[in-house]
Amino acid sequence: MSDLVTGDAVVLGLRPARLPSRALAIVLDLLVYFTGYTVIMVGLAYATASLDEAAQAAVVVASFVLVLVGVPIAIETLSHGRSLGKLACGLRVVRDDGGPIRFRHALVRGAMGVVELPATLGSVACIASLVSSRGRRLGDVFAGTLVIRERVPAARVMHVPPPPPWLAGRFTTLDLSAVPEGLWMAIRQYLTRMNQLDPQVGAAMAARLADDLVARTGAPAPVGVPAAAFLMAVVHERQSRDAARAFGTAQSVPVTGPAAPQPVTYAPYVAPASPAAPVPPAGGPGAAAAPAVPAPEPVRRTGFAPPV
Secondary structure, three states, rough: OEEEOHHHHHHHEEEEEEEEHHHHHHHHHHHHHHHHHHHHHHHHHOOOOEEEEEHHHHHHHHHHHHHHHHHHHHHHHOOOOOHHHHHHHHHEEOOOOEEEOOOHHHHHHHHHHHHHHHHHOHHHHHHHHHHHOOOOOOOHHHEEEEEEEOOOOOOOOOOOOOHHHHHHHOOOOOOOOOHHHHHHHHHHHHHHHHHHHHHHHHHHHHHHHHHHHHHHHHOOOOOOHHHHHHHHHHHHHHHHHHHHHOOOOOOOOOOOOOOOOOOOOOOOOOOOOOOOOOOOOOOOOOOOOOOOOOOOOOOOOOOOOOOO
């Protein structure tokens, strides 16, 4: 894989095409071009039969340049680097920075291709491609281009192993909002490859990841639960929440946090027995007792610390 860095400091993971695939694409292109050139020459032979030898030679040269040089340049320019052979082989011509080619790139490649391919039977292009670390021929070097592979086999998706059955549903109240995506990615990578690691190394990695997860959630793992099983159960809980949020197939999962204060209910005010009697001042002998106001209920709090 070729790590090309763009002007925005973005690394492009491109796969340069090697000699076998490029040779097959060139052979397919040449078969199409020479077939078209042969058909055109047969038609021109009948059309220019009445002309002299000099005119016929000029027509032959013009046809050769037009079909074997002009047509490939036009096709690569209009298709942004995908000729018929390259399209069949899953290849594409791009610039050194990974962008699409333009007319000047296709012109330099086409002009050099006449010397490299038909004139020398492809020997110069083969030697240059074998010597180059990215499989480039001379036309690519002078034009500043690169032939890459567009159709790359998809990588096999590694699934996270399910948690033990006795841990299912034990972390439904765990607050996962403070866990960063980088930590989730590290946990997934460990769980998908833990069977390939040395047991001691894997146990140490699981313990370190579990400590980081506990520090982010604020709730310690249950006593007696192995670190790897704890990670599996928490990842499974997060996947269940994501599925419920995306498809709406499950009820919302409660998340721990400070409980909301309960509304305070006051007792209704009771009027004095005699409405006409004057109300004595507060603190007097006939003062009515003030209605008792119950104290507000204390706010319930969980045992989990809020996320930092």
